[in-house]
Amino acid sequence: MMPLTMAKAGETVTIKKITGKDEIRLHLAELGFVVDSEVTVVNEIAGNLIIQVKESRIALDKTMANRILIG
Numbered sequence: 111m112m113p114l115t116m117a118k119a120g121e122t123v124t125i126k127k128i129t130g131k132d133e134i135r136l137h138l139a140e141l142g143f144v145v146d147s148e149v150t151v152v153n154e155i156a157g158n159l160i161i162q163v164k165e166s167r168i169a170l171d172k173t174m175a176n177r178i179l180i181g
Contacts, residue, residue: 114149114170114178115157122150126181134177141168143178 117123125147128135142163143149150162157172170178 123180
């Protein structure tokens, strides 16, 4: 497993684990970041990511993206 920040732009990856406090994991789940779902990295700017989750695009800062582990 590696953090989401390691994925390249245009790459579709599967979420394997989400780390952090309960309220952070719940917030990410509400945004659509759940284990075994697929997300696509749209763009990366200075470590911050724009992610395609289902039909939405969501911007994540580097610290939040590091909590999402992909495999």
